[in-house]
Amino acid sequence: MTTTTLHPGRDGAGVVQRTVLPGGLRVVTETMPTVRSVAVGMWVGIGSRDEAPEHTGATHFLEHLLFKGTPTRGALEISAAIEGIGGEINAFTAKEYTCYYARVLDDDLPLAIDVLADVVTSSLITPEDVESERGVILEEIAMHDDDPSDAVHEHFSAELYGDTPVGRPILGSEETINALSRDRIAEYYQRYYLPPHTVVSVCGNVSHERVVELVAAAYQRAGALGGSGQPVPPRLSGPGAGPRSGVRVVDRPTEQANLVLGTTGLSRTDDRRFALGVLNAALGGGMSSRLFQEIREKRGLAYSAYSFTSQYADTGQFGVYVGCLPGKIDDVLKICREELARVAAESISAEEIERGKGQMRGGLVLGLEDTGSRMSRIGKSELVYDTLMPVDEILSRIEAVTPEEVASIAREILSQPMTLAVIGPYGDKDFTQFVA
Template sequence: MSSGTVQTLLGEDTGALVRRSVLSGGLRVVTEAVPTVRSAAVGIWVGIGSVDELPDEAGSTHYLEHLLFKGTLRRNALDISSAIESVGGDINAFTAKEFTCYYARVLDSDLPLAVDVLADMVTSSLVEPAEVDNERDVVLDEIAMRDDDPSDAVHDLVAARMWGDTPLGRSILGTVESISGMQRDTVHSYYRRHYRAPNIVVSVAGNIQHDHVVKLVSDAFSVGDVLTGDDPPAPPRIGGSPPPTDTGVALLHRPTEQANLLLCVPGLTRNDERRFALGVLNAALGGGMSSRLFQEIRESRGLAYAVYSFAAQHAPAGMFGVYVGCQPKKADQVLELTRSVLAEVASSGITDEELARGKGQARGGLVLGLEDTSARMSRLAKAELVYGELLSVDELLAHIESVTMDDVRQLAAQVLTGAPALAVVGPFDDAGRFEAALS
């Protein structure tokens, strides 16, 4: 099977050797050689996520992720898990809004096994009617588990409040109604329609050789017509029409001992050049115990145990949010203080000390996160699938270091003054009581 042209994306002068090949049919293989370890992390990434579902397919991507572990022509469910676990490896998968990943981490000598097992799942799963029915209750249990965890449920709630009944606004898990009514034909059709070579990236990092990996992948995917045709790889997810945004309060009543509050404003898209400034702003505002929100809400006043900010960035849109978990009786005070902190930063920016600390946190998080082969594997795949470019660590560090006080101040003035949406999960009955906090 032809491997096309091998591209060296990052040379040895950067401390890494990253290579890329495109196989027949448009399937891509990206690798990073890390000869100082004895492990290998491999991921089969499919550029299909919950945003690709039609309304009557809600939850199909995640449902399918479960079903691919249930058996192929060559292996049953036990064979799949035991093959990897018997050599001391890990195997798992996850579904996101814009992609799905099936991954394993094994000793370098067991890489052929891991590639074969994962490729078998992705190319040859049976998606049998009996397994669809059996797994239905498992997915419904996962939805129930999400609903029983207020700190998890509040994130789906705020996305639905901000983006409504749009692909970004819908839950990755689907709904009780959509999963209960999901039929085998729907899931199987979704599988065959989307799990095609142009949408697939195989990413491997560890003590490996690129040519060997390409041979393993070519052999493992040489089933049916997966690697046939001359289709080019699917383009990365960049841009797109942003969904309309909404404001207001979404309340989910739960008899909990804690109020879970998530205040969000529209943020940046994933490829926005200002994302590095946003990372610094996020670190300064709510990225750790030294952040302004943590100091003001927890340390100075003891109003909450958990408080943090975050940025969620997708191809067409993003959001910036602040989560706080507090006693219900303190919810109003916490919201008022949160809005006050955000307004102050929007009008005056951050301090020189906060800028330096934010940059340091962003630098450290980037470099320390790449100490693990699984993180390196994920970085390669995301660069291929969603960013359209692979920046070296030095390039990324330079982008962070180049962020100026004016960059952060201008971004804060734009983002933090956006029209907010608020999600609340807790022992409350009247959403209207929180409306004043948004004015």
């Protein structure tokens, strides 16, 4: 068992420590002695893009099934144990990881760790639970499809990456969920929900030594601690070819059209991500951003307009989302293409760059004001990055971004072929002019 200090903190607060337990289970903590809450996350380094075709949808299916019962607790006992002390327990699935988490009072940390460890290591995955949750997940897919502002992002990813794991929806589809058997889900669980693929992150009024002791005891009770070796990341399937020029139109009788126009971006470890972040904030990150001003404030063409970036291990996305009346979509797309082309050719102004930096700095610091967000930062960092970059260093990297770097990344990203996804009442309308 080895323990290292990843960040020394200041005046006893913000100390981040890491211990690797036998079998490769990693435990990271951050101390916040002035709070009375504790956030606990158990991160498994497996996401929807790591699924083989026969397991499509299994990662998110497991997120549901793990709360259904273990040898020592039923579904009600799992939720009641945490809610009965005023805490919260939940989970989420992403493309490259899954997280099970709880937030409780500091005195209740032992219970939170015990419940989460029980859920993650000892799920029964009974045939009856698989069938009942299959129906729940199909309802979730239908609900998601009924929200075009969410669904358009998935259609954009599917068109951008094609039929590859990173392009498929996290939830799976009605077809893949119906095809998943109990044995295939259990096989997936047994293959990946192992200590070498797992990070336990805890933030709040805690002692690192005490957290390690509690985690080790909980995993020992489950018979899941032991062995040797370093964590081995699960397979990550490549996204396929480079940026694609494509259009996907989903014809629906909606009152509002929803669109995403974009292209591939940067991977999460690309040093240029800070420059892209500044560009993104200035271009579509808020009410003062260029796209919001041009589309909504000056012309009143839409209620919602923003740009976004997403980063994965080996690729990324940059896109623009707009929700507008169906009859205004041509005008909106024309403005989007003109502004993206203008920024690719001329970059953005010094004033916009400074405003973008300010948004990034403020968003980072204000987003780390609670135990849950800090727990997520250290857990995800341990899982997907080589090192934990201190907040002060991130702020320095943002401040160090130069106009030349912004101009360079704008040319590279915004000059690529564009992909467009649209949901609205358009029949066979041709949108290819907007991606040509």
